[in-house]
Amino acid sequence: MMEPHSAPTPKKYSKKPKYSKFSQQELPAWKPILTPGWVISTFTVVGIVFIPVGLASLFSSESVEEAAIRYDDKCLNEIHAQNAVAFIKNDMTNKTCTTSWTVERKMQGPIFIYYQLDNYYQNHRRYVKSRNDKQLVNPASEGDTTNCYPQDKTNGSMPIVPCGLIAWSLFNDTYKFWVNTKSLTVNKKDISWGSDRSHKFGSKVYPKNFQLGGLVGGAKLDENIPLNQQEDLIVWMRTAALPSFRKLYGKIETNLEVNDLVEIVIENNYNTYEFGGNKRLILSTATWIGGKNPFLGMAYLFVGGVSLLCAIVFILLYVIKPRPLGDPSYLSWNKNPGILK
């Protein structure tokens, strides 16, 4: 008798996927959890590291000698104070002004001279875009004034080099220093970034048609000096991110001793009166952390202190209200097995 069989079972061909620890999600893994030990020691370590670093930063910031002389108000006599804008816009008025300052603590050279502008929006979108980097570096792109409107061309449609609002509004106050009636040399070499001089501003690009338009913004440029040597311009064109900023004016290579009388002759040309901005002259030394800025040090002390506090609070909590980790009695379905069964 024939023995019937059911339909053949599916052939055993291997569709089984290849095995790998990745495909099976079985890669060995480190599974840390937030144990009190880990967390408390993290906070302690942060506290222990941050407080000394904060102290060091604060100490070096405090060791910076800095003198800030606001002169935009000082350089206005009473007559002009009534109408400062008209005064500053008038080419005829005498804008020279003298101020003096006695050195209180010894300043070790090199001493950096900055000018500081407040309430000045170099980061304004209209302003910050108003430049043409190609034009600055390449003599062949002289005519390329894209993005520079409204300071792209003169009335006679000649391209302006350097074009744009940034260059046009170049800062034009100047300072001269006398220490104890002796003239002090201000080194204005190498105040800009070397990379800017070598790659961003061309050695064969000369200012052209600059400040010849109807409106005169700021400083004029010597048309015989190539752009990469116009360091004031290069410094100015590194736009600031904040509305209050300092820019390097020059360096004094000598030391200033205590009680030296420094006389400063300022050509107060730049118009900040119109928008209520301040102008300051800064003399400052520098350390490894830069100029005087206690922020980082204070912030480090604060964060370090709070971390230590956290560590202490957590230790106290751990001691006062210990709680075993992973206690299954905290699982509600173990407390109340009826609910889900």
Place this chain on the structure above:
Amino acid sequence: MSRGIPEPKLTAMDAMIDKLTGAIFVFQIVVVMVLGIAGNVWKDTEAKKQWYVLYPDKGPWYELLIIPLRFELLCSIMIPISIKVSLDLVKGLYAKFIDWDHRMVDLETSTPSNATNTAISEDLGQVEYILTDKTGTLTENKMIFRRCCISGIFYGNENGDALKDVELLHAVSSGSPDAVQFLTIMAICNTVIPTQSKTGDILYKAQSQDEDALVQAAAHLHMVFFNKSGNILEVKFNSSILQYEVLETLEFTSDRKRMSLVLRDCQNGKILLLSKGADEAILPYARTGQQTRNFIEAVEQYAHLGLRTLCLAWRELREDEYQEWSLMFKEANSTLVDREWRVAEVCQRIEHNLEVLGVTAIEDRLQDGVPETIETLRKAGINFWMLTGDKQNTAIQIALSCNFISPEPKGQLLSIDGKTEDEVRRSLERVLLTMRITTSEPKDVAFVIDGWALDFALNHYRKAFTELAILSRTAICCRVTPSQKAQLVQILKSCDYRTLAIGDGGNDVRMIQQADIGVGISGREGLQAARAADYSIGKFRFLKRLILVHGRYSYNRTAFLSQYSFYKSLLICFIQIFFSFISGVSGTSLFNSVSLMAYNVFYTSVPVLVSVLDKDLSEETVIQHPQILFYCQAGRLLNPSTFAGWFGRSLFHAVVVFLISIHAYAYDKSEMEEVSMVALSGCIWLQAFVVAMETNSFTILQHLAIWGNLAGFYAINWIFSALPASGMYTIMFRLCRQPSYWISIFLMTAAGMSPILAIKYFRYTYRPSKINTLQQAERLGGPIVSLGTIEPQPRPLIEKDVSTLSITQPKNRNPVYEPLLSDSPNATRRSSGTPFDFFQSQSRSSLPNYSRNCKDN
């Protein structure tokens, strides 16, 4: 098989992400409008005085729009475009993990699991209702003929196997006409095609496993169906060969629930109609005068044992009757409109006056691990509905044996039935009342409904039935058609539940397509369901792993990834907004375009992509504590409040980064490009630590991606800093040489992460979520309370000894089943009309999770 048009499926998570995106969009519009107005005010007041900006005195009116549009551009990064790409990538990987999973390969057929739909893995973790088919899904669909009742005589009751019943063998060998006719119908009333192998063995190709079982059984009883050539069927009975010519085949449909053959007996030229089908499709059409009580009793008894029953019947046709009918049948078959209905109607005209011969009972064993799987998934808070085409009693027995419903007194089964609309309504109301008044007693209440009553309930009392659906955690729907299955899915979906439909056959296709997630068992009934499904698996028990492991991980991972994507986009956008306040509200971007682009594409997307490997809990822990799935079902990891946390975090981090950048890099250092890179570095460092802190398990890939990405950030920026043409020429080199840069970065990291670490630690230790507690227990090696043996006891894969199954041996049946089913056949006879009347008397019942089941829609 009529397939509906499948709609594209959207996961609950995607919907939530879309909602959050919408909220962020509104926020963005508000920010743009406020800043736009502020910008215009500033322009009209302050900017006129800032002579170096050279604003023209009078511009055209549309200049008013320029500043808002600039802010719109600036804020457009608030909605992360990268989220779509990232999500698609990780979803693809989730699907691959399912495809690759070795623990979800069916070893019997070496079929791996397959995710056809790669986009909905997260939904697996949020399933609330599982609607399951019975045959082939819960059971193996390996049919074995066990018992039969021929003309009122029961065979196979003694030893549980009719093929070994001496009385039946005797009846056959002695040529009892009823028995022979019965065997003939078993052998040929089907669409099976026999083929003869080279060795002379006969192989059967059957579409239906039931038919296969019947043909096999008939062959064992010496009625061997051995050849089918064209319309001629050849059967060998003992040593004689009988030939039949098939005249018409009246096919099986799920509505008709029977199939018939019209054939000519070549021995004597008589025309015969052979029918087999469900009892309610055969017994009402018995010849007048025939007593069908015996058969009803047999059907009841077999169903109580969980066996599948079929009634066999026949009659002789007169030549003219056949000829007349044949014409109608041909005409009906060739109609174009409503053909199915017309054919059914014509079939009806000949299928009456039948001589009922007997009842067959076929056993369909439960698959391995089904009870454990159902128990685990129910612990995970998933409600089960069984939708089957089988008889009520069969369904209840299977439901009992696979933990689907609990036996008395723990469980209670309420029945909805009735012959008329009014009866159904009253029954439905009674059940509903019972469900409503029950308090939070820990008791399983389920309801059972058949296709007839369901039809009324769905069409006329939809509201009441919907309420019942919400109240009931378990339901058994028997005798339901494919379209009713789909309708039930629709009802649950309309209550905002995530539904998963699992089935194996063509009749489940519509339900599978309708459900949020369709799972097909690539089983014996072909691949129709598996093809239509979003996921296909080899065995029902893989569903546990599919949901608890793959679904849960997918949900957790996507929850992190999506919220993180918003976090990082908001972070950089907030910094831009803050910067606008110190740049004259003019819409200046602090970051250059290269950085902004790379921020989204490289710096922040690589580390988060490896979160696809993150596992908050090990697979074993999840399987042991399936209740933890609640966090996914309830959407605890991605909802407006967790999102608010991420929103706050990005706001806080933006404040930290911005304030530290502008204060540490103030005065002489306030060069635009430098400040920009300091702020960007701060963001990158913070995000690396955020990802690290949110990662639960670090594999080598995570370390590579998180810390490698940080190194990559510097590498990329050094490259850009080396290009004279780029805006940031030399910037990164300068910064990396400055001590104050590194001091600022560490400050940002510490100030940004400390509060998060502190809060997280506090919550983790003093307000732990269940997930946290399990993590701690798992990793500290603490005592994990086992919830009993949920893991299936490994059984031999192919278990020949069927007698272990309780339903084949009523005497050894587990005593806990006793209260539900009365053991003696007498009890079943009493309740032949409404077999579960006695459940309704116990109306004081309970629903444990009423509150959990009720959702605010």
